[in-house]
Amino acid sequence: MTLNPALDLTYTVDALVPHATHRVATVAERPGGKGLNVAGVLHTLGEPVLATGLLGGATGRRVTELLAAVGVPASFVAIAGETRRTVAVADRHDATGFWEPGPRVTTAEWDSLLAHLRDLLAEADVLTLSGSLPPGVPEDGYAVLIRLARDAGVPVVLDAGGEALRQGLAAGPDLAKPNAAELASLAPDARPADVLAHGARSVVVSRGPEGLLALAGDDAWQAVPPEAVTGNPTGAGDACVAALARGLRDGTAWPGLLADAVALSAAAVSAPVAGTVDADAYRRFRPAVTVTALQG
């Protein structure tokens, strides 16, 4: 589920010079938004998946076209506003980003999303909720969606930060996956156990190259990648969510679940394009992840 998707544009230029005009050498367009990355990774792994959320206008139609081009099944609710764009201008040194604010969602559109999700949940095995809430969606939006999933008997993975995370946790998602910054958005000194105290039934904190830390009830694990992986870390958290969602669906035990999530995250870092994974790297990393049970 991606409530605030985007059309991601990447422009390559020779060098970014403020207040000059640049002829863009190459333009890459891809469906953007954390939930679309999750869907894309699961589709790459051959898992059945359906991307949903809110899309509108010409940019929304373009996102739909791009999803269809890579074969990711999608069923979005149409909104009147224009889906936002993000523009990343890459030069020889680094990227410069411009994020549009995105459309305002009306109450009627939010209600349509709820009705649509209710229909989809009847066929779903697991629901992932990823990213920011667009303007107009209530701050407890994720809590509402989590309750719908619980009513349908569908487990939920929540990947968000700030108020969207805090209010979502209150509805008791099966699993929350904050990164370090999102964890700190709950409170400056928040610890993984605080995510459970806020309501989640389990938590996996992603800590970049240090791997994952997981808590479930009285159990705690640490999972560490086999080697330092260089590449593009954008989308690594979404690959982690994809692995966790698959494991939650299959009832995979925690050590195997975490090893899979670390390997798939590292394989996303290895892949140059955000939101994709390097399948060879995934197969290589998978047996080499170290998972350790921690003392409570």
Add this chain to the structure above:
Amino acid sequence: MTLNPALDLTYTVDALVPHATHRVATVAERPGGKGLNVAGVLHTLGEPVLATGLLGGATGRRVTELLAAVGVPASFVAIAGETRRTVAVADRHDATGFWEPGPRVTTAEWDSLLAHLRDLLAEADVLTLSGSLPPGVPEDGYAVLIRLARDAGVPVVLDAGGEALRQGLAAGPDLAKPNAAELASLAPDARPADVLAHGARSVVVSRGPEGLLALAGDDAWQAVPPEAVTGNPTGAGDACVAALARGLRDGTAWPGLLADAVALSAAAVSAPVAGTVDADAYRRFRPAVTVTALQG
């Protein structure tokens, strides 16, 4: 006629910082391309106009929607490629521009454009040709269009630079309107008379705040704006073309034609949004332009 139109995006940010991520405060979308500016100005003046050219993909559909929203009649030929975007990032100091390269036009699409223009010329009183040729259109593309217009008895205004201008001039357009840079693109020391030597029947050189210089046969005129106008010079040349096209249609004598073109250009500079004119400024400037016949 706009063969290489664009979806123009203007982002406002607080300050552009290379290699940082910026939350865009406001997004303005408008139909971009010199010919679309010409059509927009004529529409604002209440003149009947039809915008045409090549549009494709989701960005092309968005351009069509935006033209319809402001009521400019349009009839474009659809191409398979995606119409390009331009992104201008405005901060407190100035704008930073990013221009996408634009789609490649196929031979079949170019042939469709020729057939479509032939149909439109049957109802047209004047044709304007503005801006660059997209990849795939032959370098003598404007010459081909000018010959079609001549066969239909429709006068042509050509506003281009470089090889597109040079090869277009060879077909004998009724009027060419290079600016100083476009004139210099013919040859470093090119003079207005050289535009006639290349084939145009008359020429108006736009010289920014210094106004216009016109040559037609043995006659020469200079037209100077009534006051220094501050504002946004983008689109002033397109407003000039709009005035010249209207005058050509109406058979307006040169002094009145040039006074109108100077006033409308200055009114475009006065309007903050590129491609629009300040109607009050136009009425104020119109009687105050100085037109002088020059000695040959």
